[in-house]
Amino acid sequence: MSKKGILIVVSGFSGSGKGTLMKELLRRHGENYALSISATTRRPRKGEVHGREYFFMTTEEFEKKIAKEELIEYAKYVENYYGTPRDYVEKQLDAGRDVILEIEIQGALKVKEAFPETLLLFVTPPDADELKKRLVGRGTETMEVIECRMKRAAQEAAGMDKYDYLVVNDELGRCAEEMHAIIQAEHSRSFRNVEFIQGIKEELNRSLKGES
Amino acid sequence: MSKKGILIVVSGFSGSGKGTLMKELLRRHGENYALSISATTRRPRKGEVHGREYFFMTTEEFEKKIAKEELIEYAKYVENYYGTPRDYVEKQLDAGRDVILEIEIQGALKVKEAFPETLLLFVTPPDADELKKRLVGRGTETMEVIECRMKRAAQEAAGMDKYDYLVVNDELGRCAEEMHAIIQAEHSRSFRNVEFIQGIKEELNRSLKGES
Numbered sequence: 001m002s003k004k005g006i007l008i009v010v011s012g013f014s015g016s017g018k019g020t021l022m023k024e025l026l027r028r029h030g031e032n033y034a035l036s037i038s039a040t041t042r043r044p045r046k047g048e049v050h051g052r053e054y055f056f057m058t059t060e061e062f063e064k065k066i067a068k069e070e071l072i073e074y075a076k077y078v079e080n081y082y083g084t085p086r087d088y089v090e091k092q093l094d095a096g097r098d099v100i101l102e103i104e105i106q107g108a109l110k111v112k113e114a115f116p117e118t119l120l121l122f123v124t125p126p127d128a129d130e131l132k133k134r135l136v137g138r139g140t141e142t143m144e145v146i147e148c149r150m151k152r153a154a155q156e157a158a159g160m161d162k163y164d165y166l167v168v169n170d171e172l173g174r175c176a177e178e179m180h181a182i183i184q185a186e187h188s189r190s191f192r193n194v195e196f197i198q199g200i201k202e203e204l205n206r207s208l209k210g211e212s
Numbered sequence: 213m214s215k216k217g218i219l220i221v222v223s224g225f226s227g228s229g230k231g232t233l234m235k236e237l238l239r240r241h242g243e244n245y246a247l248s249i250s251a252t253t254r255r256p257r258k259g260e261v262h263g264r265e266y267f268f269m270t271t272e273e274f275e276k277k278i279a280k281e282e283l284i285e286y287a288k289y290v291e292n293y294y295g296t297p298r299d300y301v302e303k304q305l306d307a308g309r310d311v312i313l314e315i316e317i318q319g320a321l322k323v324k325e326a327f328p329e330t331l332l333l334f335v336t337p338p339d340a341d342e343l344k345k346r347l348v349g350r351g352t353e354t355m356e357v358i359e360c361r362m363k364r365a366a367q368e369a370a371g372m373d374k375y376d377y378l379v380v381n382d383e384l385g386r387c388a389e390e391m392h393a394i395i396q397a398e399h400s401r402s403f404r405n406v407e408f409i410q411g412i413k414e415e416l417n418r419s420l421k422g423e424s
Contacts, residue, residue, distance in 0.1 A: 132419055154420060166408065
């Protein structure tokens with residue numbers, strides 16, 4: 001079915017292993033997907049490469065991109081901008097590759113507003129107990145750190161039902177395959193195949209009129 | 213994810229091979245699915261078995277079922293009633309099996325209205341040319357028959373975009389697996405997992421309040 005690329009946003013609880021999961025998905029099905037690279041004004045950390053982890057730029061460059069609407073979404077954290085460059089995403093979609101953005105819920109909802117056909121996936125541990133275990137960690141964190149994580153998780157959970165699918169991250173390989181299957185199935189959604197439906201209708205109408 | 217059964221309606225162009233496809237799906241993944249059996253007031257044809265092809269009943273019995281709301285949907289064709297008994301469907305759904313109804317579009321939309329979580333699948337040939345070929349047949353039919361088929365197909369096509377997914381019936385085995393993958397992915401939809409989401413939210417709220 002639809003060979004047009006799908007824009008996919010992946011969010012999830014902090015520490016849900018989204019990053020590892022995305023790497024596994026690309027390792028297994030890299031020919032289908034492109035991972036979007038964010039632009040940021042924060043300074044590169046040791047080992048980070050421009051165009052791999054991020055597109056690093058100055059505040060002036062970033063604000064020019066905002067003004068020219070060259071970002072699909074952006075946000076400011078602390079002192080730094082983070083955003084998704086439009087040109088890379090559109091090029092990949094046109095080439096028929098599904099593009100994955102790994103962003104948090106505020107950004108996800110902005111993208112969905114701008115592109116209603118965006119597919120929203122939420123990565124979650126298999127149950128509440130497991131989530132708590134991951135948040136509490138190995139008992140080495142202070143109560144403050146744990147409480148901060150809990151609060152953030154509660155905020156993240158509040159938006160879960162805005163996502164199209166939940167992806168349970170239990171076993172890495174199984175989870176990557178499930179995510180792949182969900183995305184592939186999405187290509188068969190009727191609203192992603194309006195041209196196909198139009199073609200069938202037109203052919204039938206032509207035939208009924210006795211043309212061709 | 214969601215282990216509750218999904219109610220699935222499969223429709224498609226007459227002659228799209230839906231029946232064969234359903235049999236193949238059940239042959240491959242029978243443990244997941246139950247095929248709903250319709251009730252009808254028409255007389256059994258040779259070889260048809262009560263409770264296998266149809267539940268055969270009198271008009272009086274059928275109308276009693278209508279009055280008691282024991283049918284999910286029903287329609288009258290020519291002189292005969294056809295309908296979907298509710299009890300069998302609900303029993304299977306409760307047991308966690310996905311139930312498949314093979315009905316046409318009017319019935320499909322009625323079911324969706326009564327059960328908004330119903331999954332609507334439309335089986336279609338790979339393209340308009342192939343559809344035309346199947347409608348025209350082997351050149352042995354009269355123009356009248358072909359025209360009648362075309363008109364019916366045009367009516368069917370008019371409702372295609374009301375369905376959730378299109379399933380392209382090109383190669384039988386591939387198509388059965390695609391249908392299976394689509395249905396399995398549907399189990400991960402957020403709106404089919406409200407209890408799971410609720411559980412996560414409650415656990416986080418309890419933890420934040422310092423309850424265990």
